Amino acid sequence: MRKITITTLVFMTFVQGQNFFPILGGQRAGTSVFTFLKIGVSARAVGMGEAVVALQQDAASTYYNPGAIAQFNQTEFSASRIQWPAEINYDYFSVIRNIKGRHFAGLSFGVLHMSPMEETTEYLPHGTGNYFTFQDRFLALTYGARMTDRFSFGITLKQVEEDLAGHKMSSAMMDMGTFYWTGFRSLRFSASLSHFGPQAQPEGTYEKQILDTETGEEEIVTTDFESFSPPTVFRVGAAMDMWQSHRQSLLIAIQLNHPVDNAENISTGLEYNFSNMFFLRSGYKINKEEEDISFGAGLIIPIGKLKLRVDYAYANFNHLTSPQRISIGLAF
Helix, strand or coil, X not given: CHHHHHHHHHHHHHHHCCCCCCCHHHHHCCCECCHHHHCCCCHHHHCCCCCCCCXXXXXXXXXXXXXXXXXXXXXXXXXXXXEECCXXXXXXXXXXXXXXXXXXXXXXXXXXXXXCXXXXXXXXXXXXXXXXXXXEEEEEEEEEEECCCCEEEEEEEEEEEEEECXXXXXXXXXXXEEEEECCCCCCEEEEEEEEECCCECCCCEEEEEEECCCCCCEEEEEEECCCEECCCEEEEEEEEEEEECCCEEEEEEEEEEEECCCXXXXXXXXXXXXXXXXXXXXXXXXXXXXXXXXXXXXXXXXXXXXXXXXXXEEEEECCCCCCEEEEEEEEC
C-alpha cells in the first residue's frame, strides 16, 4: 500500500509539472515536407482519435503500424475517401493477405489531389487563363511476420512523390512496427515508427532577387530549393477490452505520439461493439492544437463468405472545415 501511495504522489507531481508535454519538435512546426502523410487514412481509426497503433482493425491498420499486418486471418481490402478542407480530396487503398505460413504481405496507395486551379499574378489577380495541378501520392509495399502467437513485426517501404505546378519532389521512406499481446486479458502493446527517410527537396532550380551589398543593386541569381525532413512520427500505445459480454464489448485505447515537426500529444479512443456487427466510436487528442474530438460509426454486413465493412468518421477542426471520412472494406 505504501508503494502504491508513493507511486501515485510521484505520478501526480510529474503530471502537474510544466513540462508534461515537452516542446521537443514543437519549435519546428511546419518545417517538414510531404505533410499529407499525417492525414488519417481510415474512418475506423479516425473515429477513435487515431489511437490505433495497438489495434488490428482493417487493412488500413498497416498505415499506422506495419506490425499489425500479421494479426489478420483473412485477406483484407480497405478503401477510403477523405474530404479535406479547400475542396481537396484524399483517396487511400490498401490490401493485405497471408502469403505463406507466418508471412504476410500488403500493398497500399494514397493520393491527395484537387481540381486544376487557375494561375493568378500580381497584375492579373482574377486569373491568367493558365491552370496548374497539385498532387501528392505514395506507393507502399509491406512485409510482416508472426514470430509467435503473441508477437509480430512489420516493415513498409514506400515511394512518396509530389507534383506542384510542374515542380516535382520524391523520396523513399520506411515504416517499422511491432505488435505484442501481453497475455493479460486482451491487453496488447505496440510501437511504430512511420515516414522515416532522408531529407527531400524539389527538383531543378529557381531564380530569386538578392541585394548586392557592394553595389547596392538588385541582381537575379539561380539557386537550389531548400531541403526538409519528412514528417517522421514515433507512436507507442496500448489497447484492451475493458468490458465484454456475450454480444457486446467496450474497447479502450491510449497512444503517445512523438512527431519530429510538432509537440508530443496523446490520443485516446473508445469503441463500442454490438454483436460484432455495429460499432460506435469516439476519440480525443490531448495537446493537439487543431484537432480534438472525433466520432465514428461502423457496420459489418456478411455477404456469404465475404464481410463488407462500412465506416464513417467526423473529426472536429478548430479553425478549418472539419473533414469527413468514409471507408469501405472487404474481408474474405
